[in-house]
Amino acid sequence: MTVPFQKYHGTGNDFLIIHADEHVPDRGALAERECDRTDGVGADGVLFLALEDKFDPPRVVMTLFQPDGATAPMCGNGARCAAEWAMARTGTDSVMIDTQAGTLRAERDGDEVVIEMTDLTFDPDEVPVDADAPVLNEEIEGLEVSMVNTGVPHAVSFVDDVDDVDLEEVAPPVRYADAFPNGTNVCVASPDGNGGFRQRTYERGVEGETDSCGTGAVAIAVAARRLGLTDADPVDVHPPGGHLRISFNERGRPTLAGPVEHEFDGEVAVKSPVEP
Structure with a gap:
């Protein structure tokens, strides 16, 4: 059949x-x-x-x-x-x-x-991540990450150049770290020089890098704004597969376009x- x-x-x-x-x-x-x-x-x-x-x-x-x-x-x-x-x-x-x-x-x-x-959160109980306070720029398994749930958990790491990262090497230890009871996606992002970011993502469930990740793009945008790395609106995010745009509406919720x-x-x- x-x-x-x-x-x-x-x-x-x-x-x-x-x-x-x-x-x-x-x-x-x-x-x-x-x-x-x-x-x-x-x-x-x-x-x-x-x-x-x-x-x-x-x-x-x-x-x-x-x-x-x-x-x-x-x-x-x-x-x-x-x-x-x-x-x-x-x-x-x-x-x-x-x-x-x-x-x-x-x-x-x-x-x-x-x-x-959907509503996003840095609350460690809702990410979830084993921590007493929001995880922002903290080292986990050798990678400095910020944790946010944008529908699924994401560990976001800001680097100088995403092309210099061996994602298949550095991401799995973070994806399976004991700190994450449900596991996590792992995103690396580097500034594009215009207030936006280039993106690469290792996805749990896929267990490898994907050409694009929408929840990951949103995670990068909201983490960057939280850390003061950009004040752009919209925030342009460029995964290997194309161009995504994250805006923030009147309710403060992000929108994802592409x-x-x-x-x-x-x-x-x-x-x-x-x-x-």
């Missing part, structure tokens, strides 16, 4: 989208198999989306399974891809996205999709949990 999918990416952060009505007995196993870039379709995650178009604006319920087969409560670029998918099906320019980290509003703005992010592309459609095999 097979189920149809659509392949989308936001600045290189790519996802298979499968309608939640499709019968997939083991979603985690499908994600592990099909996210593999050698033996599967290849992706940073699989989005299972349920569209509820009776609402105004329409709502889409998003569940993300990562390449390790586990779910993640939030994904910025994934949410933007989900929004584009839903807007294309409803003929609207605005949707609400229900994630495990909260409900987001998304809108189309020209060639970009913009989402208002392009989304529909790559292609296809079908993937579905196996029952007892099949090899």
